[in-house]
Amino acid sequence: xxxxxxxxxxxxxxxxxxxxxxxxxxxxxxxxxxxxxxxxxxxxxxxxxxxxxxxxxxxxxxxxxxxxxxxxxxxxxxxxxxxxxxxxxxxxxxxxxxxxxxxxxxxxxxxxxxxxxxxxxxxxxxxxxxxxxxxxxxxxxxxxxxxxxxxxxxxxxxxxxxxxxxxxxxxxxxxxxxxxxxxxxxxxxxxxxxxxxxxxxxxxxxxxxxxxxxxxx
Amino acid sequence: xxxxxxxxxxxxxxxxxxxxxxxxxxxxxxxxxxxxxxxxxxxxxxxxxxxxxxxxxxxxxxxxxxxxxxxxxxxxxxxxxxxxxxxxxxxxxxxxxxxxxxxxxxxxxxxxxxxxxxxxxxxxxxxxxxxxxxxxxxxxxxxxxxxxxx
Numbered sequence: 001x002x003x004x005x006x007x008x009x010x011x012x013x014x015x016x017x018x019x020x021x022x023x024x025x026x027x028x029x030x031x032x033x034x035x036x037x038x039x040x041x042x043x044x045x046x047x048x049x050x051x052x053x054x055x056x057x058x059x060x061x062x063x064x065x066x067x068x069x070x071x072x073x074x075x076x077x078x079x080x081x082x083x084x085x086x087x088x089x090x091x092x093x094x095x096x097x098x099x100x101x102x103x104x105x106x107x108x109x110x111x112x113x114x115x116x117x118x119x120x121x122x123x124x125x126x127x128x129x130x131x132x133x134x135x136x137x138x139x140x141x142x143x144x145x146x147x148x149x150x151x152x153x154x155x156x157x158x159x160x161x162x163x164x165x166x167x168x169x170x171x172x173x174x175x176x177x178x179x180x181x182x183x184x185x186x187x188x189x190x191x192x193x194x195x196x197x198x199x200x201x202x203x204x205x206x207x208x209x210x211x212x213x214x215x216x217x
Numbered sequence: 218x219x220x221x222x223x224x225x226x227x228x229x230x231x232x233x234x235x236x237x238x239x240x241x242x243x244x245x246x247x248x249x250x251x252x253x254x255x256x257x258x259x260x261x262x263x264x265x266x267x268x269x270x271x272x273x274x275x276x277x278x279x280x281x282x283x284x285x286x287x288x289x290x291x292x293x294x295x296x297x298x299x300x301x302x303x304x305x306x307x308x309x310x311x312x313x314x315x316x317x318x319x320x321x322x323x324x325x326x327x328x329x330x331x332x333x334x335x336x337x338x339x340x341x342x343x344x345x346x347x348x349x350x351x352x353x354x355x356x357x358x359x360x361x362x363x364x365x366x367x
Contacts, residue, residue: 030359031246031276035304038257038270038349055261098261115261119270120353184262184350 037119042127042181044114044214047091054100055186061097067209070110070150070193080200087150087193096188103156104190112165113188114214116181126180127216129165135173139204147172147208149199152191165189170210178212241292241362245279257349270349276341278314280362283335290366291329296358298322302351304358306343313339324363332364 043061045051047068053059068091078085088107096103096113104111116127136144151169164187165179181187255270262268280292292314296306299321306325307318314337319325328337345358 030361031243031248032251033248033274033276033343033345033358033360034252034355035272035345035347035352035358036252036254036355037352038255041257041260043261055259055263058259060260117257117260117262119349121351122353184268186262 038117040119040216041117042114042214042216044129044212045093045097046112046212047089047110048093049097049111049113051097055098059097068110072195074195074197076203078197079203080197082196082198085195085197087195089193098186098188101158103158103188105157109155109190109192111188112178112191112212113186114181115186116183116214116216118183118216122183125217126182127214128180129178129212129214130175131170131178132175132211132213133170133172134208134210137206137208139202139206141202141204143202143204143206145199145201145206147210149196150193151196152193154189154191156188156190163189165191181214238363238365239285241364242281242284243279243362244281245277246362247277249275249277252355253345255345255347255349255352258346268348268350269346270352271344271346274343274345276308276343276360278337278339278341278362280337280339281335282332282337282364285332285364285366286335287332288366289331290364292327292362292364293324294319294327295324295361295363296321299347299356299358301353301356302348304356305346306358307346308341308343310342311340313337314341321358327362 045064048064048066050062050064051059052062068089070087070089072085072087074085086108089110090107091110092106093111094102094104094106098113114129133147136146138144147170151167153167154163154165156163163179164181168176168178170176179187179189253272253274255272258269258271259267296304296319304321305318307316309316314327315329317325317327
């Protein structure tokens with residue numbers, strides 16, 4: 001405590017307790033702190049991603065521009081037989097950035113995960129994951145394969161119940177919904193892709209790029 | 218007549234002061250920066266569902282205790298109940314006041330003992346926490362100080 005200057009002269013003639021009562025009438029103040037809502041954040045990781053540490057360790061997400069490849073080599077004798085061909089990925093991501101839990105099994109599975117942070121308690125307004133799918137994969141010399149030949153199953157080590165990004169088949173030439181992430185949730189799945197192999201096509205390397213987009217309302 | 222009235226009022230005040238709580242004049246108390254940007258404690262939603270947002274703000278405290286000088290009492294910091302979500306506030310001090318914690322709608326003890334000097338200056342560092350899933354817009358927290366005279 002520090003000494004301060006004297007009080008107002010008008011108070012001096014009053015008995016101490018009365019002075020107290022009168023002073024309290026008009027001199028009370030408050031100090032105000034304005035708090036603001038938390039920020040909105042979305043994070044999406046398809047294949048490899050960047051995260052400093054893990055969520056449970058107080059880490060934070062980063063940016064990773066890598067485009068991972070999912071591929072299969074169909075033996076010549078198998079082309080167009082209708083025997084589904086398992087695809088593999090060059091992604092090496094097995095662990096979740098959520099808690100470093102080993103969740104996927106690369107190269108058979110591709111990790112897809114993310115989160116949606118949003119303040120407030122609005123209902124029914126999840127973030128939506130979509131895929132923009134070209135019509136075809138192309139070999140660069142006129143040969144094409146419909147993207148609808150590619151499908152996937154969904155799972156996760158230790159998971160039970162429905163996956164946030166469930167099994168599906170690419171809808172060629174469209175933007176399709178892959179799944180959703182509820183408000184203030186982390187969602188992740190491991191996708192296992194396969195090629196339907198029902199088309200007889202010329203030999204070559206067929207490629208195409210699917211772009212995944214997480215959109216918050 | 219004025220002097221007689223003054224004495225009567227004084228007697229009334231003295232008769233109720235023993236158990237009374239009085240506001241404390243805190244003119245000159247202000248936060249360093251009026252806005253506290255709340256940050257998610259965990260930037261991503263956690264498995265445990267921790268949706269806390271938090272912020273720290275420094276408060277320059279200046280309490281006029283002259284009316285209570287040479288009395289013994291307890292000084293509290295108070296925060297009214299908040300309309301959207303409860304707010305938890307904890308604070309550290311430089312030693313003149315006590316560190317503590319309160320939840321909106323309650324009060325937290327910052328001093329207990331004799332009031333020897335008329336002015337108390339202190340710096341508090343408040344840590345403010347709330348449920349980020351309920352706090353959707355800016356909210357004013359109006360803090361007060363009050364004293365219980367023994």
